[in-house]
């Protein structure tokens with residue numbers, strides 16, 4: 001990991017750190033409960049391959065919902081837009097990520113977008129491969145390629161812990177199966193999904209992946225087009241409209257960058273044409289966003305004029 005430590009970012013971390021006291025770490029996945037709520041890290045990755053960071057940058061976090069953007073990109077590459085949007089919609093819900101309420105009220109019955117759990121499960125279902133292992137391996141290799149880090153793997157304990165407790169996600173799957181959105185074995189899909197959510201990265205990895213999205217799919221080091229620009233455009237639009245759970249509207253006003261958060265406390269930002277941002281701060285607000293991470297992004301957006309609006 002090549003990333004210079006930055007005094008300027010350290011100043012922002014020191015300022016934002018007091019807000020970690022305003023939230024708490026995710027409780028509903030047992031293996032996430034022991035996370036240290038005081039840790040805070042930020043990394044910024046630029047298109048020329050330079051990187052600046054501050055705080056607990058080596059600390060690993062599971063991707064959780066951040067993985068939803070990456071699986072969406074892979075499913076769009078694998079299956080194309082028409083098939084993907086046959087299974088999942090394009091509209092924000094304004095509801096929590098694990099809400100079931102709108103699934104029943106819309107017609108045809110498909111999840112409203114790929115960033116809520118029901119939609120993400122429908123997307124994971126579309127990943128190509130003959131077995132769960134094969135599909136997961138492809139996803140993992142894709143994450144490794146985007147992060148430029150071949151050592152990335154998943155945390156077995158977190159995956160197992162979520163697998164053993166994911167009854168609500170199972171309920172979504174059965175609902176989707178009843179309505180022909182998915183047609184695979186539910187336990188297999190939950191196995192794949194919980195492994196996907198347990199892929200572990202640090203803030204630098206996240207910032208680098210964010211940078212690929214910021215640069216419309218071009219790898220900042222190899223200059224290779226690793227995701228088609230048309231796919232990145234769709235992913236970034238979802239990041240703006242529903243990437244920060246049901247706080248996405250507020251985030252668009254206060255910060256104004258495409259971003260995706262996860263309940264482990266990670267946030268991945270993609271500032272169009274400028275940089276990728278990776279944040280870790282496990283203390284969450286009541287919507288599931290890193291409470292100090294949000295403050296940090298707000299400060300950075302103002303200081304560096306990052307808002308795209």
Ligand code: GLU
Pocket residue numbers: 063064065066097098117162169197261262263264288
């Ligand atoms: N694995 C988590 C779940 O499905 C991801 C949720 C999140 O990060 O928002 O509940």
